[in-house]
Amino acid sequence: MIPIVVTPYERRYLQRVRDLIFHSELVHSHLDWQETDQWLDTQSVPMRCAWQRGRLVGVMGVSSPLNRTCWLRLAAIHHQSDHSRVLRALWEDLVIELRSRYVQTVALLAVRDWIVRYVPVLGFRYVEDIITLARNGAELPETLPNRLVIRAAQPEDLDELARVDNAAFEPPWQLSPDELRQAVRISASCTVGLLDDMMVGYQLSTLYFDGAHLARLAVIPSVQGLGLGGALLADGLQRFFRRGIYGMTLNTQSSNRRSRRLYERYGFAPNGYDLPYWVITL
């Protein structure tokens, strides 16, 4: 058996990692705000390379930990290698660093099927599906009467956005200020909701060739259930209607009852594009 040597990722391996990702079909790349290539170029996060006789056979890295949680950001395996052995070697080495950084949970959104075959042996457990909902057309229900003032987000809102985001979402769904900056940069619409000048919610949507995608909708817990999420959603949709865009998709956890009720009221229905969500507790 050819031994597998695992080393930390170094910038001088960048081109080899790029080549591996380009040529292999066994690539897992987390859906986030940066292209993998851009992420590789800038990151200083826990990441490992696996080598056999000097040839790069695998790479694995996680997103920047936030609240002791991170995503399996990248995993790629050379097709002519013992996939399971390479993945295990990478993971076992990576976990040492994750523990030393006090990471407790690593999450995985399985965008490609192949990785699901291997993660149970690494100790990941399936939690639930992340479902996609879609709607079309200009019909909207009445929003509940509310005092929410909605305006476009400004660059100086970033810290407040992060506060609202982190109060509304649990890890691993929270975004760091850096991720939020990136998200706002590529968004087509980002609006914030204010009650008495205090930011209590926001929505962020991106634009695709065939419509808009609501990437984030958040309202702080103390004022949830008062129609503010609905108001932000309706306003966000109307902003797209004015640009002639009537289709919108979004993702949510299948167990997120409150968000699902809200989205169904606003005409969203599942379109069958579901992604399994897995976690491991270290």
Ligand SMILES: CC(C)(COP(=O)(O)OP(=O)(O)OC[C@H]1O[C@@H](n2cnc3c(N)ncnc32)[C@H](O)[C@@H]1OP(=O)(O)O)[C@@H](O)C(=O)NCCC(=O)NCCS
């Ligand atoms: C999901 C979330 C954004 C909803 O925001 P919200 O302000 O609580 O939502 P709303 O108040 O507009 O809607 C919820 C309630 O208001 C009422 N309501 C809202 N709009 C209404 C309307 N047009 N007509 C009648 N009732 C309405 C309903 O009673 C509803 O109650 P229900 O949950 O029992 O169905 C918020 O709960 C949140 O931030 N959650 C955490 C983050 C998250 O999960 N985000 C979504 C996943 S991406």
